[in-house]
Amino acid sequence: MTASRNSVDRSFPRSARLLTGADYSQVFKQNKRYSDKYWTILVRRNESGLSRLGLAIAKKRAKRAVDRNRIKRVAREAFREQRPSLSGLELVVMNRDAACHASARDLRDAIDRLLSKMARTAPRHGHLTVPTDN
DSSP: OOTTTOOSOOOOOGGGBOOSHHHHHHHHHSOEEEEOSSEEEEEEEOSSOOOEEEEEOOTTTOOSHHHHHHHHHHHHHHHHHHGGGGTTEEEEEEEOGGGGGSOHHHHHHHHHHHHHHHHHHSOSSSOOOOOOOO
């Protein structure tokens, strides 16, 4: 693929990943939650302006390694493609029970919808507000 045909960087460099337990803890502590039948995505605004992805694919929900790997592959690919619209957000993607029985296409459609919604509704400045049950 030539650079002129693909002008947007769709790679998944180390700087676009949540790497440490502390990175994950920050997102788990203060987040806004987006979910559907297959996915739960926790999102928080960061100070750096970079978008970063962490995966928390539960063995309890997808017992077979082949299912967990497929789920992770779909999530990473969706993130790579939508990364420009998610600038300044840190995401932790988790699977739900139905994800291990879904096709890759269904998983991809569902995560694309959630990421698009997130890109539209996440505040551009400051921290994301944590929803309350009031």
